[in-house]
Amino acid sequence: MTLWLFVIGLSVFYFLYVTHTRKDNKSPQKQKSVEKYVTTIDGQRRRLSSIFRSFVLSVADPANNNYLDATCEKPNPFLFRSFVDRFQSFEDVSHAMKEAGLFQCRLILGIDFTASNEWQGRVTNKGNSLHYISRNRQNPYQHIISVLQHTLKDILETDYENHMQSNHNDHDKSIKKIRSGIPVYGFGDSVTKDETTFSLQSDGHPCQNFEEVQECYRESTGQRSLGGPTSYAPIIHRAIELVEQTDQFHILVIIADGQFVNEGPTVKAIVDASFYPLSIIVVGVGDGPWELLRQFDDWLPQRQFDNFQFVEYAAILKDTNPKTADPILALHMFMEVPDQYEIVQQLGYISKQKETSKVAELDKNDSVL
Known part of the structure; x- marks a missing residue:
């Protein structure tokens, strides 16, 4: 009851604050300032309304995964709210993936090569660049790739490459190249900046396994000049292109330091x-700040569903026993994937029957999770 009174009182106070306007002034310069102030207040009022609506809906439905309008079975932006982190272990997440029908999926990896990596590790990476490669310990990028290797080795569609090798048609061969391996792209270097991406493989093909991902990453850190500014738009649009070509559920993991100049794109x-x-997962490495990425995670109600998960790498390592750090990190990374997979099926992006039959065709006796 105390919490409700506090929320109601805070809402009333803020409403009175944002609706307060200055007295009119006939000076053109001051009048322009007043108009700008009123516009800002209007935006704050709309945001407050959205926050309050989301809070009430979250309390009413703790599962927090109802995005569809019951009358027309289509996404309703007024019902948007982020998924609740409801799992306690990575094993729980794996089981939920299986329950949702997600037996196999595709992975796309994005690596941040912006110049802010040079100074973003002053606190969390012992003063070194986040891309600094040592013989004694992995840098954050290498460590996260290792975590992906250990936790996703059974769910990635590595067997699909062998299935396509029996086809001799040129068109089928091109599909095989797209669907096999792990596409790894860099962004934000001095050449691509915030405009496009580059493949970490010199021939532009996906890496065939995580060992090759690590090798390509090490080579790229010595060949690429860090640049910027930071934008996730190029890597996200690249991932969309791959999804369009393969018509499969994909997980895009972006490892980045999160320093934005213009977040609009x-x-x-x-x-x-x-x-x-x-599904978009951003693992934030470095010192932060991370407020903007947390906003991307919890808001953006224009989205059809909650497709973005942010994980603060250093905070998890700080609060976790080193022996259990990897599964805990994986838990936070893939926490929302089961719910995301269910919602994309409800939205009609993927045919559940098609996905199930394809997995059965690849290997009827294989249990991947």
Whole structure:
């Protein structure tokens, strides 16, 4: 009861604050300032309304995964709210993936090569660049790739490559190249900047396994000059292209330091991606701040579904026993994937029957989780 009174009182106070306007002034310069102030207040009022509505709906429905309008079975932006982190272990997440029908999926990896990596590790990476490679310990990028290797080795569609090798048609061969391996892209270097991406493989093909991912990453850190500014839009749009070509559920993992100059293109890209069977996970490495990425995670109600998960790498390592750090990190990374997979099926992005039959065709006796 105390919490409700506090929320109601805070809402009333803030409403009175944002609706307060200054007295009119006939000076053109001051009049322009007043108009700008009123516009800002209007935006704050709309945001407060959205926050309050989301809070009430979250309390009413703790499962927090109802995005569909019951009358027309289509996404309703007024019902948007982020998924609740409801799992306690990575094993729980794996079981939920299986229950949702997600037996196998595709992975896309994005690596941040912006110049802010040079100073973003002053606190969390012992003063070193986040891309600094040592013989004694993995840098954050290498460590996260290792975590992906250990936790996703059974769920990635590595067997699908062998299934396609029996086809001799040129068209089928091109599909095989797209669907096999792990596409790994860099962004934000001095050449691509915030405009496009580059493949970590010199021939542009996906890496065939995580060992090759690590090798390509080490080579790229010595060959690429860090640049910027930071934008996730190029890597997200690249991922959308791959999803369109393969018509499969994909997980895009972006490892980045999160320093934005202009977040607008990234916001638009995240919204665009919500129209595809694509889960976006950003692992923030470095010192932060992370407020903007947390906003991407919890808000952006223009999205068709909650397709974005943010994980603060250093905070998890700090609060976790080193022996259990990897599964805990994986838990936070893939916490929302089961719910995301279910919702993309409800939205019609993926046919559940088609996905199930394809897995059965690949290997009827294989249990991947």
